[in-house]
Amino acid sequence: MQAKRRSESALTMTQIVLPAHANLTNTMYGGELMKLMDAAAGLVGMRHSRRNVVTAGTSQISFIEPILVGDLIFCRAELTYVGRTSMEAYVDVTAETVIEGITKHVCKGYFFLVAIDEDHRPIEVPPLEIENEKQKRIFEDARARITYSKEHARTWLLRR
Numbered sequence: 618m619q620a621k622r623r624s625e626s627a628l629t630m631t632q633i634v635l636p637a638h639a640n641l642t643n644t645m646y647g648g649e650l651m652k653l654m655d656a657a658a659g660l661v662g663m664r665h666s667r668r669n670v671v672t673a674g675t676s677q678i679s680f681i682e683p684i685l686v687g688d689l690i691f692c693r694a695e696l697t698y699v700g701r702t703s704m705e706a707y708v709d710v711t712a713e714t715v716i717e718g719i720t721k722h723v724c725k726g727y728f729f730l731v732a733i734d735e736d737h738r739p740i741e742v743p744p745l746e747i748e749n750e751k752q753k754r755i756f757e758d759a760r761a762r763i764t765y766s767k768e769h770a771r772t773w774l775l776r777r
C-alpha cells in the first residue's frame with residue numbers, strides 16, 4: 618500500500634459553544650468537548666485509511682483552561698502514528714472569544730483508532746510517510762505510548 622503524508626488527512630473542526638453544551642456555570646462539559654475531539658480524530662483516521670474506524674482508546678487528555686458559552690472552538694487533529702490496522706491521532710483544541718478575538722489553548726489529547734471492514738474486523742491501512750526528524754520523533758513517542766498501553770491492558774486483564 619502507498620504511504621500517505623500526515624497533511625493529507627489532518628483537519629480542523631470548528632464549533633460555537635451553545636448553552637446546551639455547558640453546565641450551570643456556562644462552562645463547556647468535558648464530555649461534549651471529548652465528543653468533538655473524538656469526531657475530529659475519527660475523521661482523520663477515515664481520511665487516511667478511507668475506511669470506517671472505531672476509537673479503541675484515549676490517552677493523556679488534558680483540560681487546560683475552561684471553555685465558555687459563546688466561545689468558538691477549533692479542534693485540530695492529525696496522525697502521529699500508523700501501525701498495520703491502527704492509528705493514533707493527536708487532537709489540539711483552542712478557543713477564541715468572538716468579540717475580543719482572544720485565543721487560548723484549552724485541551725489536548727491522543728485518540729487510538731482501528732480501521733475496520735464491513736464485518737467489524739480490523740483491516741490494514743496505508744503506512745504513514747515520515748517526512749522529517751520531528752515527525753520521526755513524534756512517531757517513536759507514539760509507538761512507545763501504544764506499547765505501554767498494550768502492556769498495561771494486558772496486566773490489567775490478568776489481575777481481574
Ligand SMILES: CC(C)(COP(=O)(O)OP(=O)(O)OC[C@H]1O[C@@H](n2cnc3c(N)ncnc32)[C@H](O)[C@@H]1OP(=O)(O)O)[C@@H](O)C(=O)NCCC(=O)NCCS
Pocket residue numbers: 670671672673699700701702703704729731733737738739763764766767770771
Ligand atoms: C478496536 C477493536 C476493533 C479491536 O479489535 P481486536 O480484535 O482487539 O483487534 P486486534 O487485536 O487485531 O488489534 C487491532 C489493533 O489494535 C492494537 N491494539 C489492540 N489492543 C491494544 C491496546 N490495549 N493498546 C494499544 N493497541 C492495541 C493492535 O496492536 C492492532 O494494531 P496494529 O494492527 O496496528 O498492530 C475492538 O476492540 C472494538 O471493536 N472495540 C470497540 C470500539 C468501539 O466501539 N469504540 C467506540 C465507538 S467508535
